[in-house]
Amino acid sequence: MSRTATAEKKPSNMSGYASEFMSRVTEKNPGEKEFHQAVKEVVESLSLALEKHPEYRKAKILERIVEPERVIMFRVPWMDDKGEIQVNKGYRIEMNSAIGPYKGGLRFHPSVNLSILKFLAFEQVFKNSLTTLPMGGGKGGSDFDPKGKSDNEVMRFCQSFMMELFRHIGPDTDVPAGDIGVGGREIGFMYGMYRKLRNEFTGVLTGKGLNWGGSLIRPEATGYGAVYFAAEMLSTRKETLEGKTCIVSGSGNVAQYTVEKISQLGGKAVTLSDSNGFIYDPAGISAEKLAWVIELKNVRRGRIKEYADKFKGATYTQIDPKLDYNPLWNVKAQCAFPSATQNEINEKDAKNLVKNGVYVVSEGANMPTTPEGVEVFIENKILYGPGKAANAGGVATSGLEMSQNSMRMSWTREEVDSKLHHIMKSIHKACVEASKEYGAPGNYVNGANIAGFIKVANAMMDQGII
Numbered sequence: 001m002s003r004t005a006t007a008e009k010k011p012s013n014m015s016g017y018a019s020e021f022m023s024r025v026t027e028k029n030p031g032e033k034e035f036h037q038a039v040k041e042v043v044e045s046l047s048l049a050l051e052k053h054p055e056y057r058k059a060k061i062l063e064r065i066v067e068p069e070r071v072i073m074f075r076v077p078w079m080d081d082k083g084e085i086q087v088n089k090g091y092r093i094e095m096n097s098a099i100g101p102y103k104g105g106l107r108f109h110p111s112v113n114l115s116i117l118k119f120l121a122f123e124q125v126f127k128n129s130l131t132t133l134p135m136g137g138g139k140g141g142s143d144f145d146p147k148g149k150s151d152n153e154v155m156r157f158c159q160s161f162m163m164e165l166f167r168h169i170g171p172d173t174d175v176p177a178g179d180i181g182v183g184g185r186e187i188g189f190m191y192g193m194y195r196k197l198r199n200e201f202t203g204v205l206t207g208k209g210l211n212w213g214g215s216l217i218r219p220e221a222t223g224y225g226a227v228y229f230a231a232e233m234l235s236t237r238k239e240t241l242e243g244k245t246c247i248v249s250g251s252g253n254v255a256q257y258t259v260e261k262i263s264q265l266g267g268k269a270v271t272l273s274d275s276n277g278f279i280y281d282p283a284g285i286s287a288e289k290l291a292w293v294i295e296l297k298n299v300r301r302g303r304i305k306e307y308a309d310k311f312k313g314a315t316y317t318q319i320d321p322k323l324d325y326n327p328l329w330n331v332k333a334q335c336a337f338p339s340a341t342q343n344e345i346n347e348k349d350a351k352n353l354v355k356n357g358v359y360v361v362s363e364g365a366n367m368p369t370t371p372e373g374v375e376v377f378i379e380n381k382i383l384y385g386p387g388k389a390a391n392a393g394g395v396a397t398s399g400l401e402m403s404q405n406s407m408r409m410s411w412t413r414e415e416v417d418s419k420l421h422h423i424m425k426s427i428h429k430a431c432v433e434a435s436k437e438y439g440a441p442g443n444y445v446n447g448a449n450i451a452g453f454i455k456v457a458n459a460m461m462d463q464g465i466i
Contacts, residue, residue: 021063037371041374103124106140106141110145130430171203326344
């Protein structure tokens with residue numbers, strides 16, 4: 001049967017298959033709620049594709065794709081500035097390499113556990129497939145918290161972490177990058193130890209410094225990409241970001257450059273947040289204000305509440321963890337860019353967004369919306385770009401960094417930005433075309449999952465049972 005056959009309007013018995021499949025996944029992976037959530041979202045989207053491609057079911061593609069090819073767990077001992085020995089857990093999930101070497105970030109955060117990393121690695125497989133670049137999916141990290149640690153403590157931890165990880169990665173095997181808690185400082189310390197241990201200078205980590213193999217636009221790429229994707233979604237309704245009010249969560253790398261690109265395209269970003277609360281600046285976060293935020297978060301490592309002390313007219317709202325909603329998502333706007341962490345928008349938040357006029361949501365974070373929230377977006381027919389499509393700009397530019405490293409050359413800022421913009425347009429087109437072909441036009445969730453899955457599934461079919 002052709003792999004490009006057109007879809008029927010209604011699948012037969014696929015809901016039963018999906019339910020049975022999820023029962024097996026839950027039973028085999030007990031307690032891994034984030035992983036279950038990510039798998040369920042994908043499986044529910046694939047019903048029409050699996051109906052038209054029974055060969056995938058016969059070859060047990062889904063059963064194979066949810067099992068990591070390799071899970072690496074190790075201890076990370078290090079010494080703090082007081083001379084005390086500390087011990088953390090280290091992980092690397094090498095999920096799927098059917099279309100290229102494993103690619104995905106490292107996250108250093110106290111919340112890191114096997115479930116979160118498996119969900120991230122699983123999402124990464126489809127995200128990387130959508131980029132059109134030859135990259136498989138992986139993810140890793142540690143429950144180490146760089147917040148409040150000295151540079152020397154972070155260095156000692158990173159060196160210890162890499163002393164184990166180095167034996168499992170390489171430019172043609174697995175190429176990690178940064179994620180939450182892992183920025184230029186951490187990448188630098190890890191790369192230095194990798195280079196010493198392997199006695200070679202290769203492109204094994206992305207997000208490197210510009211003067212030792214990094215790519216221009218890489219820090220900006222995830223945020224830029226999410227805004228480019230929003231612009232593409234708006235173009236389907238013959239609209240642009242010009243004059244749109246935008247709410248952004250987070251205040252790290254992704255959020256910072258989301259704000260920058262919104263401004264460049266004529267929109268106005270009015271919020272930023274951290275784990276304690278959020279600021280609202282009705283005048284908009286200008287280039288000068290954003291430069292101050294970047295210095296606050298990246299250099300001084302301060303808290304976002306200082307913004308309200310610095311700039312007149314801005315207010316700060318502390319988040320009450322007892323609330324069943326986040327007041328940030330109750331601000332009037334047209335566009336929303338969740339750029340902080342997973343499950344930050346629940347059903348009530350989603351309803352508040354719709355009530356307050358938001359009709360574009362482009363996810364800069366990974367799985368920031370709960371399944372109930374996603375249903376609200378789809379029911380209200382808003383332009384909703386799921387993370388695996390909308391935030392793929394970061395890993396896409398990491399792939400461009402890999403290409404530059406392989407060729408021993410550097411592209412200009414304009415060249416990289418142009419390639420990133422083209423990739424985001426291609427991802428949007430793939431999502432739109434897949435959603436149409438498989439009976440759910442305009443549903444970017446189904447489109448992204450199906451388009452990403454088909455490419456990986458076909459590669460797995462071609463390569464046999466391995």
